[in-house]
Structure formats: C-alpha cells, structure tokens
Amino acid sequence: MILHVCTFDKFIPPVISLIEEEFSSETHEFWLTGTQKLKQYPIGKRKNVFSCKPGLVWQLYAHFKLLIMLHRSRKVIIHGLFSPAVVTILALCPWILKRCYWVIWGGDLYQYQKPKVRLQDRLTEHLRQFIIKRFGHLVTYLPHDIERAREWYSAQGEYHDCLMYLSNVVNSGVLKRPRKSQSSGSGLKVLVGNSADPSNNHIDALKLLLPYKQHNIKVFVPLSYGDKFHAQKVIEQGKAWFGHDNFFPIVSFMEFDQYLEFLGEMDVALFFHHRQQAMGNTISLLGLGKTVYMRCDVSQWQLFKSLNIRVFDASKFDGSLLDSEEASKNILRVREFFSRETLISQYSKVFS
Numbered sequence: 461m462i463l464h465v466c467t468f469d470k471f472i473p474p475v476i477s478l479i480e481e482e483f484s485s486e487t488h489e490f491w492l493t494g495t496q497k498l499k500q501y502p503i504g505k506r507k508n509v510f511s512c513k514p515g516l517v518w519q520l521y522a523h524f525k526l527l528i529m530l531h532r533s534r535k536v537i538i539h540g541l542f543s544p545a546v547v548t549i550l551a552l553c554p555w556i557l558k559r560c561y562w563v564i565w566g567g568d569l570y571q572y573q574k575p576k577v578r579l580q581d582r583l584t585e586h587l588r589q590f591i592i593k594r595f596g597h598l599v600t601y602l603p604h605d606i607e608r609a610r611e612w613y614s615a616q617g618e619y620h621d622c623l624m625y626l627s628n629v630v631n632s633g634v635l636k637r638p639r640k641s642q643s644s645g646s647g648l649k650v651l652v653g654n655s656a657d658p659s660n661n662h663i664d665a666l667k668l669l670l671p672y673k674q675h676n677i678k679v680f681v682p683l684s685y686g687d688k689f690h691a692q693k694v695i696e697q698g699k700a701w702f703g704h705d706n707f708f709p710i711v712s713f714m715e716f717d718q719y720l721e722f723l724g725e726m727d728v729a730l731f732f733h734h735r736q737q738a739m740g741n742t743i744s745l746l747g748l749g750k751t752v753y754m755r756c757d758v759s760q761w762q763l764f765k766s767l768n769i770r771v772f773d774a775s776k777f778d779g780s781l782l783d784s785e786e787a788s789k790n791i792l793r794v795r796e797f798f799s800r801e802t803l804i805s806q807y808s809k810v811f812s
Contacts, residue, residue, distance in 0.1 A: 463533035467540035647676035656686030
C-alpha cells in the first residue's frame with residue numbers, strides 16, 4: 461500500500477481522481493489534514509480517503525490511525541510538510557523516513573527563512589531539520605528547490621523529477637485557445653500577482669509599473685482569496701497611483717473557464733514573489749503565449765531558463781513583450797513539458 465499524507469488544498473482532490481483513473485486506487489490510501497472545506501468535494505466519501513476532523517478526541521484518533529497507516533505502508537508520500545503533529549510523529553519514527561517521499565510545495569521548504577518567535581515554532585523547526593535530512597526521497601520539478609533543501613536541511617534523499625499536480629499541467633482549455641495578439645489602442649493590460657497573499661509583494665510590483673502610468677497601461681490584480689486586510693491595502697494604493705480607470709482589483713471568484721478567458725485578455729503578467737508560487741497561473745499564461753515577468757532569484761526562473769522558455773526579469777520591467785516567434789516557441793515548450801502525459805509518466809516512476 462502507498463500512503464499519501466496530505467495537507468489539504470484545492471489541488472489534492474484532482475490528484476486523488478487522477479490516481480484513481482490512471483493507477484489502482486486499491487493500492488493507494490490518503491490521510492488528509494486541514495480538511496475544513498472537504499465538504500465541497502466528493503472525495504471525502506471514498507473508502508481509501510481518511511480526513512482528520514476538528515476536535516481533540518477526533519484529532520487523537522486520527523493521528524493514532526496515521527501512526528498505524530505509516531507502519532503498514534511500503535511508501536509514504538508527504539504532500540506538504542506543514543502539520544506540527546505530522547512532523548512530530550515522523551520524528552518519533554525515524555525508521556520510516558527512508559521510505560518517505562517529500563513532495564515539496566515551496567512554502568514548506570521556505571519555512572526555513574521565517575522567524576521562529578515561539579518556542580513551539582523553534583521546536584517544530586528542529587524536528588523538521590531532523591526528518592528532512594533523513595527523508596529517502598525528494599519530489600519536485602524545480603531543481604533549485606532541491607539545492608536549497610540540501611543546503612538548508614542537509615537533505616540526503618534521492619531527487620525525483622515530477623510536476624506533482626494537475627495545477628502544474630497546461631490545461632486542455634489553454635491548448636484549445638488561439639493566441640491573442642497584444643491589445644492595441646486600449647493600452648497594455650498588465651496582470652499583477654495571483655492572490656491577496658502578502659507574499660505577492662503587490663506594492664513593490666506596482667512601484668515597478670509607476671513610470672509607465674502615463675502610457676495608458678491597465679493594471680489587473682486578482683485579490684479574490686487570501687488576506688482581506690492586505691487586499692484592501694493594495695486596492696487603496698493601486699487606485700491612488702493609477703486611478704479608478706486604470707486599476708482593476710479582481711475581488712470575485714471566477715469559474716475556471718472564465719478565468720482562462722480573463723488570462724487570455726492580458727498582455728503581460730508581473731509576478732514579484734520571493735519564492736516559488738503562482739506556477740499554475742504562470743504555466744497557463746506562457747501556454748497562451750503571454751509575456752511573463754518574474755524575479756530572477758526564484759526557483760522557477762532557473763527551470764524556465766533550462767527549458768528554453770523565455771521569461772523576463774521583473775526587476776528590469778520595461779514593458780517589453782515577446783515577439784511572435786518567441787511566443788510560439790514558449791507555447792510549444794510549455795505544451796511539451798507541462799503535460800498530463802508527463803505527469804502520469806513521472807508518477808509511475810515514483811509509485812513503482
């Protein structure tokens with residue numbers, strides 16, 4: 461049996477469905493924590509899916525069950541290393557760690573850089589150091605994240621190249637959409653960030669656009685989920701700098717097809733995250749032939765460069781756009797590498 465220990469997020473249900481469709485669901489079990497929104501998804505009723513519900517008694521039962529499941533599994537796939545309870549259980553069972561596959565999300569790796577003010581946080585980080593060093597396997601599609609795991613945590617595990625989730629696969633809806641040319645006459649449409657999370661560094665990104673406010677640029681900022689207080693701060697600053705006619709906060713959720721249509725209308729995307737984030741958005745935009753600016757010190761920059769996919773340095777933003785030939789090459793490379801077939805092949809190697 462292969463056990464998946466998952467920190468619940470929106471891309472977990474699709475990967476459970478993918479595994480059921482392409483592999484044998486009888487050989488996979490899922491233990492989920494952080495499942496308050498699980499009711500939105502049908503996966504909670506599956507026999508091979510166990511969810512850790514709130515409440516002290518239930519939590520104790522759930523983690524005891526996890527302990528049993530860990531010992532009867534031939535492989536353990538850790539989807540996101542965030543839960544202090546899971547970290548503690550793994551640290552207490554070091555003999556399990558060699559058969560653990562850590563699927564690196566980004567935020568779990570970069571916790572290394574966060575201040576550890578509370579004693580609990582310092583203790584959890586100490587335990588994380590202990591288990592990450594001993595994990596037998598590390599899973600990501602970003603080699604630079606592997607380098608950091610080895611540098612920060614002395615990780616010794618074998619590296620497995622894997623796109624990890626369907627959110628990192630170019631969607632069939634993108635494949636079917638013809639590339640739209642740059643907006644003409646109505647000003648350059650610039651997408652900034654992907655959520656209301658402060659890690660988007662919206663204000664710094666908007667500062668980069670200020671020199672071009674007289675060039676009739678139109679700024680679109682998705683803020684429909686994340687930190688509401690930060691979202692309001694971004695809206696106030698954006699309208700103050702660019703005016704109500706040129707600054708458009710996106711505060712309502714869009715259906716996926718509608719969101720793809722929205723991305724298709726953009727000319728440029730500006731991402732100013734300090735770490736790996738917004739990859740689903742980035743892959744879709746590049747698959748649509750759009751121009752993407754990002755920081756050159758993040759993991760995905762090195763990945764795109766290694767794949768000969770043209771991206772621009774956000775710190776040198778000047779409004780330049782991909783020419784038609786570059787855009788076509790980007791589309792081809794994205795559709796070749798970030799495919800469902802590639803993901804299935806990579807999972808086959810991990811599960812074998």
